[in-house]
Amino acid sequence: TTYVYDFAKGNRDMKDLLGGKGANLAEMTNLGLPVPPGFTITTEACRQYLAEGTEPDGLAEEVDAHLAALERTMGRALGDAGDPLLVSVRSGAAFSMPGMMETVLNVGLTDSSVAGLAASTGNERFAWDSYRRLIQMFGKTVCGVPGEAFDRALDDAEREHGAAQETALDAAALRALVTTFKKIFKDHTGQDFPQDPREQLRLAIHAVFDSWNAERAILYRRQERIPADLGTAVNVVAMVFGNLGDDSGTGVAFTRDPGTGQRGIYGDYLQNAQGEDVVAGIRNTVPLQDLERIDRGSYDELMRAMSTLEDHYKDLCDIEFTVERGKLWMLQTRVGKRTAAAAFVIATQLVDEGVIDLDEALCRVTGKQLAQLMFPNFGAGGSDRPVARGVAASPGAAVGKVVFSAERAVELAGEGEDVILVRRETNPDDLPGMIAARGVLTSRGGKTSHAAVVARGMGKTCVCGADALEVDVRRGQFTVDGRVVREGDVVSIDGATGDIYLGAVPVEPSPVVQYFEGEIGPDSGVLVRAVHRILSHADSLRALGVRTNADTGPDAARARRFGAQGVGLCRTEHMFLGERRALVERLILAQDEAGRKAALEELLPLQRDDFVEILREMDGLPVTVRLIDPPLHEFLPDLEKLAVSVAVAEATGKEPGRDGELLAAVHRMHEQNPMLGLRGVRLGLVVPGLFDMQVRAVAEAARLLKRDGGDPRPEIMVPLVGTVQELEIVRAAAEKTIAEVDPGVDVSIGTMIELPRAAMTAGQIATAAEFFSFGTNDLTQLTWGFSRDDVEGSFFPRYLEHGIFGVSPFESIDPDGVGRLVRIAAEEGRKARPDLHLGVCGEHGGDPESVHFFASVPLDYVSCSPFRVPVARLEAGRAAV
Numbered sequence: 021t022t023y024v025y026d027f028a029k030g031n032r033d034m035k036d037l038l039g040g041k042g043a044n045l046a047e048m049t050n051l052g053l054p055v056p057p058g059f060t061i062t063t064e065a066c067r068q069y070l071a072e073g074t075e076p077d078g079l080a081e082e083v084d085a086h087l088a089a090l091e092r093t094m095g096r097a098l099g100d101a102g103d104p105l106l107v108s109v110r111s112g113a114a115f116s117m118p119g120m121m122e123t124v125l126n127v128g129l130t131d132s133s134v135a136g137l138a139a140s141t142g143n144e145r146f147a148w149d150s151y152r153r154l155i156q157m158f159g160k161t162v163c164g165v166p167g168e169a170f171d172r173a174l175d176d177a178e179r180e181h182g183a184a185q186e187t188a189l190d191a192a193a194l195r196a197l198v199t200t201f202k203k204i205f206k207d208h209t210g211q212d213f214p215q216d217p218r219e220q221l222r223l224a225i226h227a228v229f230d231s232w233n234a235e236r237a238i239l240y241r242r243q244e245r246i247p248a249d250l251g252t253a254v255n256v257v258a259m260v261f262g263n264l265g266d267d268s269g270t271g272v273a274f275t276r277d278p279g280t281g282q283r284g285i286y287g288d289y290l291q292n293a294q295g296e297d298v299v300a301g302i303r304n305t306v307p308l309q310d311l312e313r314i315d316r317g318s319y320d321e322l323m324r325a326m327s328t329l330e331d332h333y334k335d336l337c338d339i340e341f342t343v344e345r346g347k348l349w350m351l352q353t354r355v356g357k358r359t360a361a362a363a364f365v366i367a368t369q370l371v372d373e374g375v376i377d378l379d380e381a382l383c384r385v386t387g388k389q390l391a392q393l394m395f396p397n398f399g400a401g402g403s404d405r406p407v408a409r410g411v412a413a414s415p416g417a418a419v420g421k422v423v424f425s426a427e428r429a430v431e432l433a434g435e436g437e438d439v440i441l442v443r444r445e446t447n448p449d450d451l452p453g454m455i456a457a458r459g460v461l462t463s464r465g466g467k468t469s470h471a472a473v474v475a476r477g478m479g480k481t482c483v484c485g486a487d488a489l490e491v492d493v494r495r496g497q498f499t500v501d502g503r504v505v506r507e508g509d510v511v512s513i514d515g516a517t518g519d520i521y522l523g524a525v526p527v528e529p530s531p532v533v534q535y536f537e538g539e540i541g542p543d544s545g546v547l548v549r550a551v552h553r554i555l556s557h558a559d560s561l562r563a564l565g566v567r568t569n570a571d572t573g574p575d576a577a578r579a580r581r582f583g584a585q586g587v588g589l590c591r592t593e594h595m596f597l598g599e600r601r602a603l604v605e606r607l608i609l610a611q612d613e614a615g616r617k618a619a620l621e622e623l624l625p626l627q628r629d630d631f632v633e634i635l636r637e638m639d640g641l642p643v644t645v646r647l648i649d650p651p652l653h654e655f656l657p658d659l660e661k662l663a664v665s666v667a668v669a670e671a672t673g674k675e676p677g678r679d680g681e682l683l684a685a686v687h688r689m690h691e692q693n694p695m696l697g698l699r700g701v702r703l704g705l706v707v708p709g710l711f712d713m714q715v716r717a718v719a720e721a722a723r724l725l726k727r728d729g730g731d732p733r734p735e736i737m738v739p740l741v742g743t744v745q746e747l748e749i750v751r752a753a754a755e756k757t758i759a760e761v762d763p764g765v766d767v768s769i770g771t772m773i774e775l776p777r778a779a780m781t782a783g784q785i786a787t788a789a790e791f792f793s794f795g796t797n798d799l800t801q802l803t804w805g806f807s808r809d810d811v812e813g814s815f816f817p818r819y820l821e822h823g824i825f826g827v828s829p830f831e832s833i834d835p836d837g838v839g840r841l842v843r844i845a846a847e848e849g850r851k852a853r854p855d856l857h858l859g860v861c862g863e864h865g866g867d868p869e870s871v872h873f874f875a876s877v878p879l880d881y882v883s884c885s886p887f888r889v890p891v892a893r894l895e896a897g898r899a900a901v
C-alpha cells in the first residue's frame with residue numbers, strides 16, 4: 021500500500037483516501053493554481069494507526085521520502101538553522117468537519133531555526149511570533165496543555181507592554197513570551213519543547229490522527245450521521261506567511277454569495293495575519309473587495325483562480341488563501357456550504373449559465389432545505405438575546421400573547437389576537453388550543469412529545485421541554501430567569517433554534533409558502549422562481565405519488581394547493597373529540613342495543629358532514645378514510661378527575677350520577693397495555709354498529725357529492741389487521757352497507773399494514789384488500805418493541821449516544837428491520853394481487869431519507885402532513901433522477 025501521495029498525484033475523486041482537503045489541494049495543484057507544495061498521508065494510514073496504536077510499517081519511510089522531495093523543491097530543509105522550511109500539518113476527512121479536528125502551523129521552528137527564519141525574512145518580530153504560535157498550538161493539540169495557560173501568559177505580556185493586542189508586541193516581548201511558553205510547556209508535560217523538527221512533524225501527524233476521536237469530533241459525526249470509522253487524512257504543506265507585514269495577509273472567499281446565491285465577490289481579508297486569525301475573529305477583517313486597492317496583482321490573480329475553480333467544479337466554491345509579500349497562495353477549496361435559499365438560487369443560476377442541467381440542479385437541493393424555506397422566520401430581529409432555550413421541536417417563528425389553556429387560546433384567537441399556548445406539556449384536549457395558537461411552548465417533553473409531534477404535523481411552531489420555565493397554569497403565569505410572565509404578556513419563540521424571547525421580535529412570512537398557497541405567482545423573485553422550476557422538474561420525473569394526512573376540509577384543501585394527489589390518511593377519531601365526546605360517552609355507557617343505536621345515529625350525520633367536506637376538497641382524488649383506531653376509553657374523562665369528583669359527591673352526600681357511571685366504565689375498560697389491547701379492527705368486531713356507522717357515513721357522503729355532480733373517491737381503510745380473517749369479516753359487512761346506501765358508489769377497501777404479522781402474511785391479506793397502507797409508526801413500535809410515547813425521555817438519548825442509531829427509527833425508517841418487513845409485504849402482496857395499491861401513511865412519509873427508501877421498494881405513494889407535501893414531492897423527484 022501507498023500511504024503518502026504528493027499533491028501532484030491526487031485528484032478530487034480521491035476524497036475517501038485523501039480526505040476532502042487533500043483531494044482538493046491535489047485538484048488545484050493539477051489545475052495549475054498556486055498551491056504551496058506538499059503531500060497527503062492517507063485515511064488508510066490513520067485507520068491503521070488508530071486500530072494498532074502505532075504507525076503502520078513503512079509510513080515513516082514514505083514520509084521521509086516525500087519530505088526529502090519537498091525540501092528539494094523548496095530548496096530548504098525542514099527546521100534548517102540557516103533558512104528553515106516550515107510546514108503545516110493539517111487534518112482533513114472525507115466529509116467536511118469544520119473546526120472539529122486539529123491543525124498545527126509552523127512545524128519546524130526550534131531555538132536555532134527561529135534565528136534562521138528571522139535572518140532569511142529579515143523580520144525578527146515575525147520569526148518569534150511564529151515560534152510562540154507553534155509552541156502554543158503544538159502544546160495544546162499535540163501534548164494536551166490547557167490553552168488557558170498560554171492565553172493568560174499572552175494577556176500578561178500585553179498588559180506588561182501596554183499593548184492593546186498581540187500585534188503590538190515587539191520582537192523582544194515575543195522572544196520573552198517564547199521563554200514563558202516553553203516553561204508552561206515543560207510544567208505541563210514534564211518535557212522540554214521538542215527541538216528536533218522531524219520529531220515535531222512525527223508527533224503532529226499522530227496528533228492529527230488522534231483528533232479523529234476527539235470528543236467534539238465524535239459528537240459532530242453522530243449529529244451529521246458521518247460514519248465513525250473513516251479516519252482523517254493528514255496534509256503536510258509548506259508554510260507560506262501572511263504575517264510578514266502589510267504586503268501580506270490572509271483571507272477567505274466565496275465564488276457566489278453563500279447567503280443568497282447572488283453572483284459577485286464575497287469574502288473577508290485580513291492584512292498581516294496568519295490563517296487562523298480570520299476565523300478566530302481576533303481582529304476586524306475588511307471586505308474582500310478592498311484587496312483590489314491593497315494589492316491589485318494578488319486580487320486579479322485571485323479572481324482568475326476563483327473563476328477557474330467555478331468552471332471546474334461547476335458549483336459555488338469556498339476558498340482559503342494567503343498573500344505572502346504580494347504573491348497569492350491557495351490553501352484550500354471545497355464546494356461551499358450555503359443557506360437553503362442560496363442552494364435553490366445557485367442551482368437554477370447554473371442551469372441558466374449552461375453549466376448543469378435540471379436533473380443535476382434537482383440533486384443539488386434537499387427536502388430539508390425546502391422545509392427550511394417554508395418556515396416564517398425572525399429575519400435579522402432574532403439577534404435579540406433569548407431569555408431561555410428549549411427543544412427546537414417544530415420550526416417557525418411565532419409571536420403572541422401568552423395563554424395557559426386551550427379555551428383561552430381559542431377565545432383570544434377568536435377575537436383576532438395572536439396567542440402562544442404555554443403548557444407544562446400538552447395532551448389531546450389541548451388540540452383546539454394548539455390549532456388556534458400561533459405557537460406552542462412547553463416546559464416538558466422532547467422531540468417526540470405530544471406537543472412536538474402534533475405541532476410538526478400541523479406545521480405549527482413549537483418549542484418544547486424548556487425546563488428553565490416554571491409553568492404555573494393555575495396561577496396563569498410562568499417564571500423564567502427571575503421574571504414573571506403572565507397571561508397577555510407577549511413572547512416570541514423560534515422553533516428552528518428553540519430560542520424563547522420576551523416581547524415581540526419581528527417576523528417575516530416565507531415567500532415560498534405564499535407561492536404554494538397561490539398568494540403570489542411563480543415569478544415572484546429569484547428564490548420563488550428557483551423553487552418553482554426545481555419542484556416542477558421533480559414532479560415531471562417522479563414515479564412516487566404524494567398524498568397528505570388530513571382530517572379536516574381546510575387541511576385537505578391546503579395540502580391540495582401544496583400539490584397533494586389525494587388523502588392517504590384521514591383519521592376519524594379526531595372527529596370524536598370536542599362536543600361530540602358526550603355522544604361517544606353515551607355510546608360507551610349504553611346499557612342496551614337501543615341506547616347504543618341511538619348514540620350511533622346521532623354520530624352518523626356529523627361524520628357524514630366531515631367526510632363530505634374532505635371529499636369535496638379532494639374531488640377527483642382518492643381519500644383514504646381510516647376507521648376508528650384508538651381504544652375507546654381514550655374518549656372518556658381522566659380516571660383521577662372522575663375519582664375525585666365521585667369522592668367529593670359521596671362525601672357531601674350527593675348522588676355521583678353520570679360521573680359514577682363513567683368511573684365504573686373507566687374501571688371496566690382499563691387495560692394494562694392499551695396500545696396492545698382493544699383497538700383498531702378489534703373494536704369493529706366487538707362494538708356492534710360502530711364501524712358500520714362510519715362506513716355508512718362515508719358511503720352517504722359519496723352519494724351526496726355524486727348527486728351534486730362531484731367525483732368523490734373514498735377508500736376505506738381497516739386499522740391494525742393481523743390476519744386476513746379479521747379483514748374478511750369487516751369487508752363483508754362494509755360491502756353490504758355500501759350496497760344498501762347506494763350500489764353505484766365505488767369504494768375500495770384495504771388495510772393498514774402495521775403489525776409484523778400482517779407484513780408476514782401479506783399474501784393472504786392481499787386477497788381481501790385492494791390496497792395496503794403501511795402504518796410505519798405502529799410497525800416501528802411493534803417491530804422494535806418500544807413505545808413511541810415513552811422512549812424519548814428514557815433510553816433513547818443513551819442509544820443515540822452509543823450510536824445504536826444515528827437517528828430515531830421513528831424519524832427515519834429503519835431500512836434493515838422495519839423496512840425489510842415493508843419490502844416483504846409489498847412483494848408478497850403484489851404476488852397475490854398484481855393491482856394492489858401500496859402506500860405509506862406514517863410520519864416517515866414526509867421524511868426525506870425514508871421517501872427515498874419507499875421509492876426504492878417501490879411503493880405507489882407516500883402520505884404526509886400538508887406542510888411536508890412539497891418536501892416529499894422534491895425528494896421523490898430526487899429519488900427518480
Ligand code: ADP
Pocket residue numbers: 056107108109110111118119120123125257258259260261262294295296340341342351352
Ligand atoms: P481548518 O480545517 O480548521 O480550516 P486548516 O488545516 O485549513 O484547518 O488550517 C487552519 C488555518 O491555517 C487556515 O486558515 C489555513 O488557511 C491556514 N494554513 C494551513 N496551512 C497553511 C500553510 N501551509 N501556510 C499558511 N497558512 C496555512
Ligand code: MG
Pocket residue numbers: 340352
Ligand atoms: Mg481550512
Ligand code: MG
Pocket residue numbers: 649739774795797798
Ligand atoms: Mg396505527
